[in-house]
Amino acid sequence: MFTVPATKHAVTDEFGTVLLSDLPSGSYEIYANLTGYGSGKQVVRVSPDSLKPVAIEIRYGVKTEFIPEIELILPSIPANFAPNENVVFSFNVIDKDSRPEEINVVISSDLDGKLLETKPNSVNNVKFETSTLSRGLHTITITATDKDNYSATKTITVTTTAPSNITLESANKTSQDCVLLKWQQYKTADFKRYEIFRTNSPDIEGQLIASFTVADSVEYLDKLPPLVNETYYYIRVSNAEGQYRISNKIKVEEPAGKIYHYSITDAVHHPTEPILYIVDNAAMKLRAINYVTQKEINSIGLQGSVGDIAIGNNGFGLEVYVPNNGGFIYVYNANTLNLVTSIKTGLDTRCVVTNGHGYIVASLIPSPWWEQPVRTYSRSTGVNISGNGDYEGDRLRFIPNTDKIISISRGISPVDMEYFELNGSGEILSHKDDSYHGDYPLDPNIFRILSNGEFVVTGQEGAVYSAANTMIYKGVINRGAPNFSDFAFSNNGNIIYAGTSNRNSLQVVKYPQLTRTDEILIKGYPKFLFNFQGKVISISRTSQYSDAYVFEQISIE
Structure with a gap:
């Protein structure tokens, strides 16, 4: 607290009161300042031998400019230094009514006493360096006093017991x-x-x-x-x-790898190279990405609403097959992504698969829906070979290295599973529904078959069925809290690697026990998994619901 004209200044007690005594008679402006908050004032007339109470309201954000203001520059807080380390103090002292040479500055330590008495330079700055502070915790007090004998103080804590610098x-x-x-x-x-x-x-x-x-x-x-x-x-x-x-x-x-801002609705893996082919639904593009070099190799625009894609060699080199709702299966060269040909189905086509035996199997939406919703087409001629099935728009997967297919329905409730057996020319020889009709979990979007064709695993619950015409339910993975998003397998089929949609992990599941024995923490939330050359390749979301992805490689063997 201080007066204008200048007389005395003082600091209030814990109750916010102070006594200014022996002031000459006259009129005064009485100022109070609360550092870091604001200030206030009252006008009072002082008479001889009288006591005049004054109440001052502190206004937030209002500054007084009659006392010096100290602006600390250095040291940075926390001010931790090693013994004998050079400590630099730098601060500006500004006073409206006093020139720099009229301001006296004292820097002192509660451990070492007065360190410096000086005046600010021509630009109101004081800079002081010392390496002789004693070892300990110092309370450094900076006091600036102007020509009217008004003072301001600032205190900082400096320790000289810290470790030395590390790089x-x-x-x-x-x-x-x-x-x-x-x-x-x-x-x-x-x-x-x-x-x-x-x-x-x-x-x-x-x-x-x-x-x-x-x-x-x-x-x-x-x-x-x-x-x-x-x-x-x-x-x-x-x-x-x-x-x-x-x-x-x-x-x-990009510490965890390149981030791709795509809306990935389906993906297939190149059979011999570290290349993924993805459907970017938002951009309506088919993209080929080398996940080792983290580079997009090629991309091409797509038409209509795209279904589940396939990759294979049916005698014309490696190709990517892309179905759409406009009644076509578009065939792209896998190396260049040039459009090679198209196969006309005439119907909304939701899924295609191939096993490299010269034909393509498509899941369609005919009208009426039961009119051969699963049909096969010759790759060389595009001619429809055969048809069968009960449900429209099924998700299809070949049992590896066979002419047999397992499908899971998408257009009915409850969800159903079907089995198809074909010959080497693509003719459908037999078709069978499962016997459960929704008794156990099935999900067409979370659905893989072991490479040796022994079993199917599906759904966020991890339900396992035999990959045969019996489609026997074998049980469900003991999963606890994780929800599964996709599956990959060890080469011998004894381990299921289950990606989780609500945890950044692969759950390690022992087969046939279906018990989780371990987990592998990864960077993202896996959406699509592939087994390639002793690694699980994961297309992972950067967060649980993000449309930003990274490609991860997880060694498993």
Whole structure:
């Protein structure tokens, strides 16, 4: 609290009161200032031998300019320094009614006493450096007094018991979309722990992802970096006194791999190369992506509403088959994505499959719906070979290395399963419905068959059936909370790798017991899984409901 004209100034007690005594008679403006909040004033006339009470309302955001104002620049807070480390103090002192040379500045420590008495320079700045602060926790007080003898103070806490500086030297992406960190070894005897932090903003405190208590451990591999456009890493070292020091931060772009902002409704894998063919429904494109090089090789525009696609070689080289609701199956060269030919079905076509035996099987929506909704077509001539089936728009899958098909219905309730047996020319020889008719879980969109043709696994529950004309229900995976999104298998079929839509993981399931024995945490939420050369390839959402994806490679053998 202070007066204009200048007389005395004082600090209130804990009740917000103060006594200004022995003031000369006259009229005064009485000012009160609450640092960081605001100020207020009252006008009073002082008479001899009288006591005049004054109540002052502090107004938020209102500043007084009659006392010096101290603006701290350095040190940064928290001000943690090692013993004998150079500490730089820098601050501006501004006073409306006093020139810099009329302001007296004192810097003092509660441990070391007065450190400096000086005046601001011509641009109102005071800068002071010292490396002689004693070891301990210092309360540094900065006091600025103007020509009217009004003072302002600012206090900061400085510790000289912190660890010495630590440097994060590198944070580099690896070929497996991990991030390898390397940092400078801390060699002072007071070492206690390294902690590795990761943050998506350089201005926000990071997430602790690992820690080490061995001083010569100076590398860390982040195997599950976040699915973001960029992230930052830093190291925090702490010492035996419980103090810590933070390293520099290093930015890593797309740390978990390239992010693709696509709306992926279906995908197939190249039989021999690390290439995925995806249907980007939002852009209406078929895209070919090499997930090792993280590059899109080709893309081509699609027509109409696209169904479930297939890939195969039916004597014309590797091709991608794309059905649509306009009554066609479009055939694209897998290497160039050039349109090779089209097969006219004349009906809304929802799914195609092939086994490379020269024919293509399509799931259609005829009118009436029971009129041969599953039909086969010659790849060479496009001629309809045969037809059968009970339900329109089924999801079809070949039992691998056979001319037999399992289908799951999409257009009826309850959901049903069917079995088809064909000959090598694509003629449908027999057809059979399952005997359960909805008693157990079925899902046409979550549906895989083991490579040796032993069983089918389907649905978010993980229901297992024999892949034969009996379609015997074998049981359901003991899943707990996870919901399954897709499945891949070990080469011997003893392990089911079940992707989860509500957890970034692959659940490891033992067959035939159908018990989960482990889980593999991955970066995203898997939507489509493929087994390729001893790895599970996952097309993963970056978040649970996102239309942004990454391609992950998870070693399993």
